[in-house]
Amino acid sequence: MTIWHPTDNSYADITSHDTFTNGVPHNTFARLRTEDPIHWTKYKDGIGFWSITRHEDISLMIGNTETFTSEYGIRMEDQSYEEYLARRTFQEIDGMQHRNLRMKVAKAFSGPVIREFEYSIRDLCSKILDDVFVDSEFDAVEKIARELPMKMLGRIIGLPEEDLPWLVEKGDALIANTDPDFTDHVLDKLDTDKFRMMPHNSPAGADLYLYAEDLMKKKKQSGDTNGILSMIVEPNEDGSKISEIEFKNFFCQLVAAGNDTTRYSIAAGIHALCHQTELLAKMQGDPKIWDTAPDEIIRWASPVNYFRRTARKDFEIHNKIIKSGDKVLYWFASSNRDVKKFGNPFKVDLYRKPNNHQAFGQGGPHICLGIWLARLEIKCLFQEFSKRVSKITQTDNHEFLRSNFINGIKKLPVNIKLQ
Ligand code: HEM
Numbered sequence: 001m002t003i004w005h006p007t008d009n010s011y012a013d014i015t016s017h018d019t020f021t022n023g024v025p026h027n028t029f030a031r032l033r034t035e036d037p038i039h040w041t042k043y044k045d046g047i048g049f050w051s052i053t054r055h056e057d058i059s060l061m062i063g064n065t066e067t068f069t070s071e072y073g074i075r076m077e078d079q080s081y082e083e084y085l086a087r088r089t090f091q092e093i094d095g096m097q098h099r100n101l102r103m104k105v106a107k108a109f110s111g112p113v114i115r116e117f118e119y120s121i122r123d124l125c126s127k128i129l130d131d132v133f134v135d136s137e138f139d140a141v142e143k144i145a146r147e148l149p150m151k152m153l154g155r156i157i158g159l160p161e162e163d164l165p166w167l168v169e170k171g172d173a174l175i176a177n178t179d180p181d182f183t184d185h186v187l188d189k190l191d192t193d194k195f196r197m198m199p200h201n202s203p204a205g206a207d208l209y210l211y212a213e214d215l216m217k218k219k220k221q222s223g224d225t226n227g228i229l230s231m232i233v234e235p236n237e238d239g240s241k242i243s244e245i246e247f248k249n250f251f252c253q254l255v256a257a258g259n260d261t262t263r264y265s266i267a268a269g270i271h272a273l274c275h276q277t278e279l280l281a282k283m284q285g286d287p288k289i290w291d292t293a294p295d296e297i298i299r300w301a302s303p304v305n306y307f308r309r310t311a312r313k314d315f316e317i318h319n320k321i322i323k324s325g326d327k328v329l330y331w332f333a334s335s336n337r338d339v340k341k342f343g344n345p346f347k348v349d350l351y352r353k354p355n356n357h358q359a360f361g362q363g364g365p366h367i368c369l370g371i372w373l374a375r376l377e378i379k380c381l382f383q384e385f386s387k388r389v390s391k392i393t394q395t396d397n398h399e400f401l402r403s404n405f406i407n408g409i410k411k412l413p414v415n416i417k418l419q
Contacts, residue, residue, distance in 0.1 A: 004271075004398070014051065015043050015076065017178040017402045024305065024407055026346075029053050029334035038320040041329075046078040049308070049327035050320075055335040055358065057317065061309075061328070062364040065094045068309035068328055070366060075308055075405055076329060087205065089253040090246070091366055098365060104242045105250060106369065108231040114372040120155055121376055124148065125384040133388060133418060137395060140412040144381070145266035152377055153258050158227040159215070167211075171259035173204035174252070179402040181410065205252060212251035216244060261303040262374050264401075264408030266381055268301030271409055272348045274394040282350055283386035293350040294378040299357035300348050305333040305407045307361065332358045333407055391417040 004023055012025035019025055032039050032053045039051045052058055061068055070092050073079050084092065090101045107113060125148060132143040150168040154161065172182040219229055232250070235241040242250065273279050282289055306329045315322045322328060335358045337345040342352070360368035368374070392414055399411040 004275075014041060014404060017404050020305070020404050020407065021400050021402050023400050024302075024333045026334075026337055029331060029337065033334060033338060038318050038322070040320075043076065046076075047327060049076060049329050050322055051329050051331055053331050053334040053338075055338040055341040055356075058330045058332070058335050058358055059362060060317075061315075062330060062358075062362055065309075065365060067311060067313050067315050069094045069312050070307075070309055072310040072327075073308060076306070076327070089249045089256075091253060091257075094365070100240060101242070101246060101250075102365070102369070104236055104240060104246075105232050107236075108228045109369050109373060111372045113228070113231070114376055117152075117156055117373075118376060118380065121152060122380045122384065124151055124155065125377075125381045129381075129384055129388060133416065136417070137413070137415050140270045140414045141263070141267045141410055144385075145263045145270065145412075148266065148377060148381055149259050149262035150255075152262075152373070153254060156227075156373070157229050157254075163211075167208075167255055168259065170204040170208050170211075171255040174208070174256045178405070179410070181402075208252045208255055209248045212248040213244070215251070216247055257368075258370050258373070260406060260408060261370075262377055264303040264406065265298050265301040265374065265378055267409040267412055268303075269297040269378065269382060270385075270392070270414065271394070271398065271412055272297070272300060273392050274412075274414060276348050279348060279350060280386055280389065280392065283382060289350050290379050290383065292353050292355065293382065294375045295355045295357060296348060296350050296352045297378055297382070298359045298374065299336050299342075299352070299355060301407070302333050302336045302357075302359045303407055304359065305403075305405055306331045307366075330358075330361075332361075388418055389416050390419045 006024070006026035007022060008019070008025035008027045010027040010031040012019045012028040014025065014028065032051060037052070037054045037057060039053065040048060041051050042048045052061060071084075071088075071094050072081070073084055074092055090098060093101065128144060128147045128151075132138055146168065150164050150171065153159075154164045154167070159167070215229075216233065219233060224230070225234070233242060233247065283293065309328045309330070311322050311324050311326045311328060313324050335341070339345055341356065356362070360371050360374075394413065395415050396413040398409050398413070401408040401410045
């Protein structure tokens, strides 16, 4: 059984999903940050792209959506404009249109609204953990990390309990569309052309559209005005209202964005507890640690490896010219391990402050909508976990997701001793 350290030879192929089955190739990113921070990467399956690997450069560029737009896609893979229009979410729209749409849903995910759910989140965490802890050996991803985020989203939005496993499966198929453990339609292995008009080239997108359509219909018919779904579908103070197609896209986006990012943060956090054994005692010993611990777990996990933008104008940086039309990837996986920004970045320091990580993006208009929810879920889960567990050990090798887009431990066998 291995404690994980990067083993890449500093020249890993970052375009290959297979590379990431050994974890993020951090030696390669460390070399790029030092030698060639604005690096042109050839892409055998399509048009090449610029890799931005330093924290300070991403900070400089991410807010500049005039120059770097999300409007041609957010993944490395190329898509035609027709495909983009058919399957874009509001993450792939910029300017006023994005702002207006985000305003319609922002209140529902704001700090004060999400804090109201703390009791419910904690209750769900307790139930999940108490069910799992009947056994002392289990896969922590399957039994804990995979369970919480979708169930929580279901509670917050008000989805029927019995639909949740189906939604988790669809969310996985949508985002983890490069890992055969999660989809039959592996993006770079099979011809997924007939799904090219669906979100993430996946038939799961079409299923989620139908589900969202039905949900909206039921909500309207019931006349029920409670809950977060009502906040999303009801008109804003300025009278603006989310349209049906916007809602369908937004729902797909929630299932995709809110599901595995939080799951893989929890998985990385539990993995850290197995190997930095002082962490559990620290969690148990000092209530103040919860002011900083959730963000450090999220920095450590960095579940979104990158997001892509496309240049609309030429832009010069570190003596390189990014040309209008070029694809640009902000590698958060790299910037969150940048020694110029974080002391000892390969160590989990639950007291880290300041912790200006970029796992949620940083400062730009697309900064994660689910920040408050993700932080609260992670805080409650690890609080309840550390109340119950006195020792945790990893019992067999863990496995990483096959994806250069999402970074995650998908299997983590552990043994626990209860207090
Ligand atoms: C630890 C967990 C999470 C991480 C690391 C994460 C990360 C990210 C990142 C990196 C972005 C893009 C930022 C940018 O391009 O500037 C993003 C956007 C987004 N996230 Fe999250 N996310 C997490 C949890 C969630 C949750 C729980 C939800 C929903 C409930 C969510 C909903 C969204 C949405 C809707 C967007 C698009 C925002 C926009 O384009 O305006 N995320 N997230």
